[in-house]
Amino acid sequence: MNxxxxxxxxxxxxxxxxxxxxxxxxxxxxxxxxxxELIGEASNGIDALEQLSxxxxxxxxxxIRMPQMDGIELAQHLNKLEKPPVIIxxxxxxxxxxxxxxQHAVDYLLKPIRLGRLFEALTRARAAVPIRSEILQELTxxxxxxxxxxxxxxxxxxxxxxxxxxxxxxxxxxxxTEEREYLAEEPLGSLEKEFAARFIRIHRNCLVAKDEIESFxxxxxxxxxxxxxxxxxxxxxxxxxxxxxxxxxKEFKKY
Amino acid sequence: MPEVQSINQNLxxxxxxxxxxxxxxxxxxxxxxxxxxxxxIVQSASVAEIVQRFIDGSAFIQPVLxxxxxxxxxxxxxxxxxxxxxxxxxxxxxxxxxxxIIAYFGGDLFASSQGNASxxxxxxxxxxxxxxxxxxxxxxxRAMSLxxxxxxxxxxxxxxxxxxxFLFNSINAVLSIVRADPKQAESALEDMAxxxxxxxxxxxKMVMLSHEIALSRQYLALEKLxxxxxxxxxxxxxxxxxxxxxxxxMLQPLLENAVYHGIEPLEKGGIIDIKLFKKGQDIHLExxxxxxxxxxxxxxxxxxxxxxxxxxxxxxxVEAKYTVECGEDFYHVHIQMPYIKxxxxxxx
Numbered sequence: 132m133n134x135x136x137x138x139x140x141x142x143x144x145x146x147x148x149x150x151x152x153x154x155x156x157x158x159x160x161x162x163x164x165x166x167x168e169l170i171g172e173a174s175n176g177i178d179a180l181e182q183l184s185x186x187x188x189x190x191x192x193x194x195i196r197m198p199q200m201d202g203i204e205l206a207q208h209l210n211k212l213e214k215p216p217v218i219i220x221x222x223x224x225x226x227x228x229x230x231x232x233x234q235h236a237v238d239y240l241l242k243p244i245r246l247g248r249l250f251e252a253l254t255r256a257r258a259a260v261p262i263r264s265e266i267l268q269e270l271t272x273x274x275x276x277x278x279x280x281x282x283x284x285x286x287x288x289x290x291x292x293x294x295x296x297x298x299x300x301x302x303x304x305x306x307x308t309e310e311r312e313y314l315a316e317e318p319l320g321s322l323e324k325e326f327a328a329r330f331i332r333i334h335r336n337c338l339v340a341k342d343e344i345e346s347f348x349x350x351x352x353x354x355x356x357x358x359x360x361x362x363x364x365x366x367x368x369x370x371x372x373x374x375x376x377x378x379x380x381k382e383f384k385k386y
Numbered sequence: 387m388p389e390v391q392s393i394n395q396n397l398x399x400x401x402x403x404x405x406x407x408x409x410x411x412x413x414x415x416x417x418x419x420x421x422x423x424x425x426x427i428v429q430s431a432s433v434a435e436i437v438q439r440f441i442d443g444s445a446f447i448q449p450v451l452x453x454x455x456x457x458x459x460x461x462x463x464x465x466x467x468x469x470x471x472x473x474x475x476x477x478x479x480x481x482x483x484x485x486x487i488i489a490y491f492g493g494d495l496f497a498s499s500q501g502n503a504s505x506x507x508x509x510x511x512x513x514x515x516x517x518x519x520x521x522x523x524x525x526x527x528r529a530m531s532l533x534x535x536x537x538x539x540x541x542x543x544x545x546x547x548x549x550x551x552f553l554f555n556s557i558n559a560v561l562s563i564v565r566a567d568p569k570q571a572e573s574a575l576e577d578m579a580x581x582x583x584x585x586x587x588x589x590x591k592m593v594m595l596s597h598e599i600a601l602s603r604q605y606l607a608l609e610k611l612x613x614x615x616x617x618x619x620x621x622x623x624x625x626x627x628x629x630x631x632x633x634x635x636m637l638q639p640l641l642e643n644a645v646y647h648g649i650e651p652l653e654k655g656g657i658i659d660i661k662l663f664k665k666g667q668d669i670h671l672e673x674x675x676x677x678x679x680x681x682x683x684x685x686x687x688x689x690x691x692x693x694x695x696x697x698x699x700x701x702x703x704v705e706a707k708y709t710v711e712c713g714e715d716f717y718h719v720h721i722q723m724p725y726i727k728x729x730x731x732x733x734x
Contacts, residue, residue: 148612150558150612153562198652198678223558
């Protein structure tokens, strides 16, 4: 890192204000030995994302259990930033997360946080690299509530329940909502696994939202070459179903 | 100490069944008639004969059964004061005497057409004595099996009652105010001590409802310390309940559930509605809280609720009711249990 001599820029995200207050007290205790600067705080993930796209944080202390967006999802979105910060998770008690953290050697702090532990974590953070997104995904059994993409330096969140289909195109994935299309960079296979509750694969390169399926239509009248397409609610476009995935037509007809 | 000496129905397994509990009475009636029916089947050669024999038998069994139950209902307090084996012996003795008296006064009504009349009198006394032994044994076995459930419940109770999540977050919240407001930090720690003391007490002893309420308020004060404005509470308490006794830690764990699963996941928080009122001879407890529409139910939720359900069943058998309504965006728990006053055990 080229900013060794600059103070460490720290940002806090926690939904409980006493918890943030406590971390601030500890940070000022650390300041005696470690040059650092508190550049901001937020009580939820959405505000944090908004602010952190303009602020350049070195380290973000993130509470895991928060309403609206949990800390692990926030970390995944923060990874889309041009210069992703180092994340240190904080939690009071979360068996699942702690086991996962140990397994993947991800740094975390248990609340109440000890000054010594915080100091160590911050010292290490200078040299640390951000946690890889694949690992972040394995830290939680829950799927994200949003996909995030970077557009002109800003992080845009697309709520999963707004997405109609996901289609792989060369390097990118087209994320289609009723209003518009976005380009995301995530492997379709891992999206399929993460959001199995919402999407179903209709083609090698396409996942559609199960609840948004309006109808199935048969196209192409020339004998053997007929195939099925899916029409989604609110979209005129018809998406082809591959031969291998045709069984889903039958499965859906049952309902 | 706010705890009151346990009332009789709460001592297991070395206790007679509570003869004033609807559930216990029902069980006795069912067992006696079941065995009578079985005896009729054994003796009979056709369905018609089974019915006939059962009716013949009932003519004698029902009066004995009902008067014994009445007698035990009346003498419950006296019996419960005896040591278990004395109590059991008294119950058997009472049943046998009742049988003899009814046989004596019933006279010819019950005398069999053939055979020796006095033989029948003594045979019936022996049979009803045996029946009493059987039923007491049944209740003892049941109490024993339930008491292992109770031990298990107590083991997991600490976890179910005071969530680690709550413990550590509260300690953290207290730490955050230690420097700025030592006074408030002190009272918060005192509240925590009370909560933990309560969590470690004997859950079989009934406590004053007013004490439960005070404890729950302390709990909510602690949660407010860290959740701030997100948590609002609304209490509606019927003043006629001031002297009521309830099983301990019934209210607080439900509130903890409401906070953990209802208020915390909501960014704006919400109101927990608590209603306590008396209707007829029952206490009603209602807790309603908003919850996140898309949230699935968590296991922790069920664990705390299971624990309460189990304890209610142990304490009140069929006399307590417990219902949960899980709506789109709200969660509603309703508990109904017998109203028991402090000191005397005149709950019916």
